[in-house]
Amino acid sequence: MDAYTAFPDAELAHAGPVSEAFLEMNIRRFHHACRWVHELPYGYNSDRDDLMILFKEKMGTCTTKHAVIGTLAGEQGLDIRKNIGIYAMTEEIVSGTRRLLAEFGLPYIPMVHCFLVHGRLRVDLTEGNRNGKNRPIEEFLHVEEVPAAVSGKEEYLRYRRALSETILRRPELAGVDVKRILQAREEGLKLLKENLRRESG
Template identity: 25%
Template sequence: MEQNFQTFHEACTFIQNLPYRRNQDKSNLNCVIEDNGGTCSTKHAFLKDFADKNGIENVQLMLGIFKMKGSYNKKLIPVLEKYGLNEMPEAHNYLRINGEIKDFTTNKSSAEDFRNDLVKEIEINPDQITDFKVEYHRNFLKDYLSNNPEIPYTLEEFWTIREACIETLQS
């Protein structure tokens, strides 16, 4: 499946309307087209790459950590309650276009979903959505657990709970 977009806006609209799902090969930026869907990482990396290849300036690929709560998505409430948690720090990719946060993860996504719970943010390159993102996120969680000793989980247990949260969002 190949797409020929005439404008960046057209590409953003198309990508935003693709289903949310994990991709098998995140190192292939065209995986969102080939898999007919993607995650915040693959969708926004694809759009950043498209912008770069077409000379569109002021588009940044961001990696932010936000406090994912039940208010972010009601599907999370049972998972968080099961483990006695109020929140799960989650790594999220999005774009900053002319300094403004834009989230094209789904057709219902909005910066308002996470902006107020954003605790850290860095700019990354599209090739950093794989190993770098995971390592950055895990290091953040390790520090988070260290700073919140009342949370009774190891890093591996906490990561497993995070995976359960993400799985819930995909259903």
């Protein structure tokens, strides 16, 4: 993906709660805020739907990192949007996936990732973090724009809809039902957390 320095930069105005949180830390430019978020460790937050959890716990996932910067961009009037993308999780991307694919009889596990978009630029502020993945995700089976602070429930509903309307119609998933995908997804999430613990330990 692209570097956050490709985004437009701006001096931060007093324009909302996220802007205020950065200004209180003496972070006064949008790029500086992006750098601060990018450099935070990757970690699963106690409440992913709390927009300010990143500032409290000093860590975050793609969900919480991009919620903060996407919201900041909106407060500052910058045309930067949050997108979710469903990618094909394989052994190449996440070590240990091969066992799950064999268990569930799948070519890959459709998993959700998110990133920020400005025009044709795509930026992932978790790229380079220890995040349980072997490499950045560049290709997606499905992409759609979402509100910066989209709730976990709403994101899951969008994932379910994309499975039914797009993903499960792909030829390589012929005969696979939603239940099997959802079970594999749950195991995939556990695997990502296990890999993160291993990397951090």
